[in-house]
Amino acid sequence: MLVSPLLLGALASGPGWIHLLLAAFWFAGYFAFNATSLWLKSGRKVRYLRPVQVYAALAAALGLATALADPGLLRWAPLFVLPLGVGVWAAAHRRERDLLAGVTTVIGSALMTVVAYDAGGGPDLRRAAVLAAGQFLYFAGTVFYVKSMIRERDNPAYLRLSVGFHVVAALALAPWAPWVAALFVVLALRAWWVPRLGWTPKQIGIAEIAGTTAVALVSLFTV
Numbered sequence: 001m002l003v004s005p006l007l008l009g010a011l012a013s014g015p016g017w018i019h020l021l022l023a024a025f026w027f028a029g030y031f032a033f034n035a036t037s038l039w040l041k042s043g044r045k046v047r048y049l050r051p052v053q054v055y056a057a058l059a060a061a062l063g064l065a066t067a068l069a070d071p072g073l074l075r076w077a078p079l080f081v082l083p084l085g086v087g088v089w090a091a092a093h094r095r096e097r098d099l100l101a102g103v104t105t106v107i108g109s110a111l112m113t114v115v116a117y118d119a120g121g122g123p124d125l126r127r128a129a130v131l132a133a134g135q136f137l138y139f140a141g142t143v144f145y146v147k148s149m150i151r152e153r154d155n156p157a158y159l160r161l162s163v164g165f166h167v168v169a170a171l172a173l174a175p176w177a178p179w180v181a182a183l184f185v186v187l188a189l190r191a192w193w194v195p196r197l198g199w200t201p202k203q204i205g206i207a208e209i210a211g212t213t214a215v216a217l218v219s220l221f222t223v
Contacts, residue, residue: 004216005111008131008135012122013116013117013118018069022119028059031058033084036056037088037091039052076111083104087105133177134219167184
């Protein structure tokens, strides 16, 4: 979820040196967010504050460098305010595992597809939006899918919700990205079948690498 949207946007527009700077900023921001979440969940204990300060300073420096290299990218910054705000609020209230927190985190991640595409000078923002939608729907579906096998594994209603989400996602993508929509039909079948296998979290995580790669590649070459 951290790498795929950024890499997909960069490859779709044509990778350039700006993407290295953008990636460094993105990863530093991610580490700063994680450190801040841990600090908030700890009750703001002093021993957790130093990583927040270090990563926040690094993210700020890299963010400034990215903005100076391509000031036009600043237009996307307001779109990240809501996902970031919800994530911080969820961490402060120890609710980072809530569905709302998971989905808003996915929104922020998927938006990076558009930013990376724009950074590479991609000429068709409609394409970037479709690519970002595919990333959002895949990773949002993963939130439901994984929960149906771990935290909600004994909840049949949640399994139906997971399968239903993938079906609706396929229908939503069909007019704009039919091949990606077809892949989501396969993912819906996966969401129905795999929870019956009793996989461990490690097995689930390894399998998700294949799913993430498949969605990115089909999106890249067919959208």
